Amino acid sequence: MIPAAFEYYRPKDIPSVLAILEEHGDDARVMAGGHSLIPMMKLRMAEVPHLIDLQDIPGLSDITVGETITIGAMTTQAEIIDHPGLAEAAPIMREAALQIADPQVRYMGTVGGNVANGDPGNDMPGLMQCLDAQFTVVGPDGERTIAARDFYEAAYMTGREDEEVLTQVSFSAPSGGYAYEKQKRKIGDYATAAAAVQLSERGGLCAGASIAMTNLSDTPVFSEAAGAALIGTAVDASAIKAAVDAMLNDIDPTEDNRGPVAFKRHVAGVILARAIERAWSRV
Known part of the structure; x- marks a missing residue:
């Protein structure tokens, strides 16, 4: 659990960061909070000969x-x-x-x-x-x-x-109802599935919907089809089911220590339905 030797830099401005990156190329990496990179370095899953810490650069926390x-x-x-x-x-x-x-x-x-x-x-x-x-x-x-x-x-x-x-x-700046719903095995864990939902309403019907999910493919999944399934509806059970079905067509989970594919797809459907219901209750 000890990283390989590396040079540590703490520049004061972005031009200095870019100069280090240009000088060292693939051997240099930028670090923000470090919660992803440092564990990988300690496990020797990532070797970074030149580590650039952004903590001292003003304006990046505004x-x-x-x-x-x-x-x-x-x-x-x-x-x-x-x-x-x-x-x-x-x-x-x-x-x-x-x-x-x-x-x-x-x-x-x-x-x-x-x-x-x-x-x-x-x-x-x-x-x-x-x-x-x-x-x-x-x-x-x-x-x-x-x-x-x-x-x-x-x-x-x-x-x-x-x-x-x-x-x-x-x-x-978003408007309307919102929800971020997440299922995880324990505190501190990555999501088995998570859903971000923003909904708008006009005349009692859904006028706009934006839906994305996390950790169900090798990239986050923004599903236009899931949002489109809600627009023009009263976001009732059938509309929510249609949105969930559309999202399930867009995700591609793999089996890992958070469960088999069938379980992940089930969790994704439950989490998304909850997020849509909660977002609609806040419109």
Whole structure:
């Protein structure tokens, strides 16, 4: 449980980070909170000769709330939970953050770290897809924006280039009913299945629906078909079943220590139905 030897860097600005990445190439990795990378290094599942810690870079923990919500990549889950403006403008963020791991992890774990490494078990990637978030990355060629729904390519593979750093996430302030529902084996565990749902209503019927699920494929799953199954309905039992069936067609779980495929699909259906019901009750 001891990592291989590495050089440790704690730069003061993004240009310095990019310079180190450019100098050392694939031998350098950026660390945000460290809860994914450090355990892999200790187990020698990842060897990182040059480790770049982002803790000292100013501005990466800022939260701006307005018509567009912007959250710096180094914002911790605890800071999301404690921010009153964010809790009012996007309560699903707080609801999801409270279900991530445990308080010790939430005080160090960051939004950027959660979304950037492409771990299909992380909570924020699916939530960001539900919210149609945009990710800002900075590299040698400047700044660019990648939609969360286009960012994840496969497990641990994303649209961010190796020499780029994710600096913030942003999304339009959501409205209507919301829910983040998660089933896990124990406190601190990854989800067996989790669902992020945002619903809007007009005239007693569902006018808009955005649904994404976590840890049921090698990427988070945003299902247009599941949302479309609810639009124009009173979100009754038959509509919810149609949405669940649509999502089950889009996921592709694999057997692991959280259970066989049939069990995971069952849990996914139960969790999604609960999330839709709770979101609709909050519209």
